[in-house]
Amino acid sequence: MKIFILFLLIIATLFFQPTHAQDTSNIATKEDIAEIKGAFDGMNETVTEMKNTLDILKKIKISGYIQAQYQIADTEALSSTALNTYPIGNFAGGSFPTYVNSRFQLRRGRLKINYDNDVTQYVLQLDLTQNGVGIKDAYISVKEEWYRTATLTAGIFDRPFGYEISHSSNMRESPERSRMFQTLFPGERELGAKIELVSENERYNWLNLKAGFFNGVLNNANENDSRKDFIGRIGFLFPFYEENFEIDCGVSLYAGNVRSNSTEVYSTINDATKKFTRDSLSSNIGKYFKRNHLGADIQMYYDIPSLGGFSLRGEFITGTQPGTASSNSFYNPGSVVSPLYERKFYGWYINFVQNFGLSNQLLLKYDVFDPNSKISDEHIGATGSNLKAGDIKYSTFGLGWIYHWDANVKFIFFKDFVTNEKVNNTATGSLIPFKKDVKDNVLSLRMQYKF
Amino acid sequence: MKKIFLTLLLAVISFGFSGSNETITVKGSDTMVILAQRWAENYMSAHSEIAIQVTGGGSGTGISALINGTTDICNSSRPMKQSEKEKLKQRYNTLGVEIKTAKDGLAIYVHESNPVKELTLQQIKMIYTGKITNWKDIGGNDAKIILYSRENNSGTYVYFKDNVLEGSDFAPSAQNMPGTAAVVNAVAKDKNGIGYGGAAYGKGIKYVHVKKDAESPAYEPTEENIKLNKYPVTRYLYMYTRSRPTGALKEYIDWILSAEGQAIVSKVGYFPVR
Numbered sequence: 085m086k087i088f089i090l091f092l093l094i095i096a097t098l099f100f101q102p103t104h105a106q107d108t109s110n111i112a113t114k115e116d117i118a119e120i121k122g123a124f125d126g127m128n129e130t131v132t133e134m135k136n137t138l139d140i141l142k143k144i145k146i147s148g149y150i151q152a153q154y155q156i157a158d159t160e161a162l163s164s165t166a167l168n169t170y171p172i173g174n175f176a177g178g179s180f181p182t183y184v185n186s187r188f189q190l191r192r193g194r195l196k197i198n199y200d201n202d203v204t205q206y207v208l209q210l211d212l213t214q215n216g217v218g219i220k221d222a223y224i225s226v227k228e229e230w231y232r233t234a235t236l237t238a239g240i241f242d243r244p245f246g247y248e249i250s251h252s253s254n255m256r257e258s259p260e261r262s263r264m265f266q267t268l269f270p271g272e273r274e275l276g277a278k279i280e281l282v283s284e285n286e287r288y289n290w291l292n293l294k295a296g297f298f299n300g301v302l303n304n305a306n307e308n309d310s311r312k313d314f315i316g317r318i319g320f321l322f323p324f325y326e327e328n329f330e331i332d333c334g335v336s337l338y339a340g341n342v343r344s345n346s347t348e349v350y351s352t353i354n355d356a357t358k359k360f361t362r363d364s365l366s367s368n369i370g371k372y373f374k375r376n377h378l379g380a381d382i383q384m385y386y387d388i389p390s391l392g393g394f395s396l397r398g399e400f401i402t403g404t405q406p407g408t409a410s411s412n413s414f415y416n417p418g419s420v421v422s423p424l425y426e427r428k429f430y431g432w433y434i435n436f437v438q439n440f441g442l443s444n445q446l447l448l449k450y451d452v453f454d455p456n457s458k459i460s461d462e463h464i465g466a467t468g469s470n471l472k473a474g475d476i477k478y479s480t481f482g483l484g485w486i487y488h489w490d491a492n493v494k495f496i497f498f499k500d501f502v503t504n505e506k507v508n509n510t511a512t513g514s515l516i517p518f519k520k521d522v523k524d525n526v527l528s529l530r531m532q533y534k535f
Numbered sequence: 536m537k538k539i540f541l542t543l544l545l546a547v548i549s550f551g552f553s554g555s556n557e558t559i560t561v562k563g564s565d566t567m568v569i570l571a572q573r574w575a576e577n578y579m580s581a582h583s584e585i586a587i588q589v590t591g592g593g594s595g596t597g598i599s600a601l602i603n604g605t606t607d608i609c610n611s612s613r614p615m616k617q618s619e620k621e622k623l624k625q626r627y628n629t630l631g632v633e634i635k636t637a638k639d640g641l642a643i644y645v646h647e648s649n650p651v652k653e654l655t656l657q658q659i660k661m662i663y664t665g666k667i668t669n670w671k672d673i674g675g676n677d678a679k680i681i682l683y684s685r686e687n688n689s690g691t692y693v694y695f696k697d698n699v700l701e702g703s704d705f706a707p708s709a710q711n712m713p714g715t716a717a718v719v720n721a722v723a724k725d726k727n728g729i730g731y732g733g734a735a736y737g738k739g740i741k742y743v744h745v746k747k748d749a750e751s752p753a754y755e756p757t758e759e760n761i762k763l764n765k766y767p768v769t770r771y772l773y774m775y776t777r778s779r780p781t782g783a784l785k786e787y788i789d790w791i792l793s794a795e796g797q798a799i800v801s802k803v804g805y806f807p808v809r
Binding site for chain 1: 603604605614616617624625626627628629630632633687702703704710711778779781782
């Protein structure tokens with residue numbers, strides 16, 4: 085009997101156990117679903133939050149490039165006290181140090197941070213090289229929301245003049261800009277504010293305008309006079325898409341002033357004698373001299389089937405520039421007290437680039453800069469002419485090959501053949517080397533990484 | 536020795552020319568990725584010597600790849616911007632070649648159970664800019680509108696923003712989805728969802744009929760309405776190359792524009808241009 089009761093109990097246990105277990109399992113499944121749903125909702129919230137954070141981070145764009153190069157000059161740069169001294173490579177990445185004819189150089193080391201909030205932008209670009217850290221760009225820009233055509237920019241940014249300034253150093257085929265631009269617009273940037281009108285609408289995008297007011301000093305310098313300089317460019321695009329041909333062109337104006345901090349001024353060339361007239365009135369201190377440039381630029385692009393596209397770009401600038409005895413670059417009253425030389429100048433360049441497939445480019449470049457167009461070579465150095473090294477005309481022929489290793493790396497092989505005006509045979513002092521064409525050609529082998 | 540050298544040289548030359556498979560890379564618009572894959576599959580089945588690699592990533596990504604030289608063809612569901620053309624000019628001295636390959640209606644998706652049947656462009660703009668937030672304001676249920684959008688590297692996103700939102704910003708609540716298929720999928724599962732994307736993707740959702748304004752008739756993104764430009768949000772689907780295509784690339788593009796290639800456009804759900 086006991087055995088029978090035990091048997092019944094076992095059967096009953098076996099019979100009821102699964103049913104009971106199944107009920108528990110049903111309840112557990114609903115709870116599990118709720119739990120999974122909760123976990124899923126939680127994950128969804130986390131993903132949404134992460135996505136929002138990512139969306140904000142996506143607005144921050146970091147880019148940069150490094151240009152490392154090896155350069156060989158025709159001769160060693162000599163000590164500044166040595167006879168027959170002249171600068172080498174000053175327009176090929178900076179003058180070579182004394183007793184040096186070859187060098188490794190970190191020409192540019194740029195790091196750009198851009199926070200792009202669609203209609204507003206923050207941009208900071210630093211240049212980190214063996215010479216230290218410098219600010220290249222630091223500006224804010226705000227685009228109007230209605231037509232998305234007008235943008236106001238304030239801070240340190242490219243001067244809106246001509247084409248070559250706006251052509252980024254990491255995209256440009258030649259290692260440096262033409263002598264004309266390096267002389268007239270050292271550092272390319274300026275502190276000021278500009279308005280830019282560029283439409284994305286196909287009906288109007290053939291026209292663009294950028295203009296603004298600037299301190300007229302240098303990109304990293306404080307203002308040194310009360311007058312602001314106007315710089316502006318109006319540009320036109322004429323694309324012929326069927327032919328894969330385009331002509332772009334523009335006209336630029338620089339209207340500014342420079343304040344003299346010297347009594348000694350050379351601003352008039354005597355038409356008969358071709359000599360600079362020395363003016364040493366005490367009223368010259370604080371007097372303003374015109375810095376006016378007028379420029380015209382043109383770019384042509386054409387695609388040769390099976391070979392690659394080519395471009396032919398040219399630019400011409402003429403005007404008046406207050407400089408110093410040794411250079412027709414910007415006269416800076418904030419620096420040392422030096423006589424002011426106001427010269428009428430002109431300069432131009434022509435640049436031809438032929439692409440060969442994806443990776444190769446051939447470059448031919450020729451530029452001319454005449455800092456004093458009112459005189460010619462024999463007048464420089466003539467007795468009592470008051471014409472100095474800053475009056476010498478230069479022409480430079482450049483030949484280069486560019487090889488794009490991949491989307492990030494490119495190599496540039498480029499040689500500058502520099503020719504100077506030969507000054508008067510009676511020239512003395514620092515002009516003596518320029519009685520003949522000085523040996524200042526430079527070969528540059530550059531490697532660039534861009535991201 | 537000479538013979539051995541000549542034999543080796545000939546062998547190298549022969550190897551260089553024999554059976555060299557050409558690869559065409561295609562990158563860009565997610566809207567066009569299915570279409571591009573179908574084109575590639577069909578073309579490769581008839582041209583075994585050509586390999587075509589198709590990837591998405593969005594129109595912006597494709598255009599960047601074209602500029603960087605990492606793709607031969609860029610698919611884009613929006614026209615190239617002037618700033619992008621400038622980059623091509625600076626790097627390759629070319630303007631880029633634009634090829635219109637298909638037409639598409641930018642459809643507005645809602646859940647199948649949603650009672651809203653038609654919307655004006657202005658209403659769509661107000662919904663996506665966050666000015667209308669409840670379905671009852673436009674004839675639907677009393678429920679919050681859940682916005683599904685695309686990532687900003689998408690050509691569809693840019694086209695929608697430029698042409699429907701007229702440049703205004705999307706409401707911050709809009710959820711950015713990685714592709715049109717993801718938008719469709721999300722709307723199909725969300726009774727209160729609304730999304731936008733290519734007309735070829737509409738499975739499990741309902742198309743809203745779109746009106747230019749309150750007085751205009753409403754149109755569904757059908758082939759006829761898109762072809763006749765009656766549907767108010769109609770766009771082209773583009774291919775871009777860096778320079779004028781030649782050789783195998785040209786043959787492939789010519790085939791896409793041929794009757795055979797355009798028949799695939801219709802099969803995928805877009806509308807032929809020829």
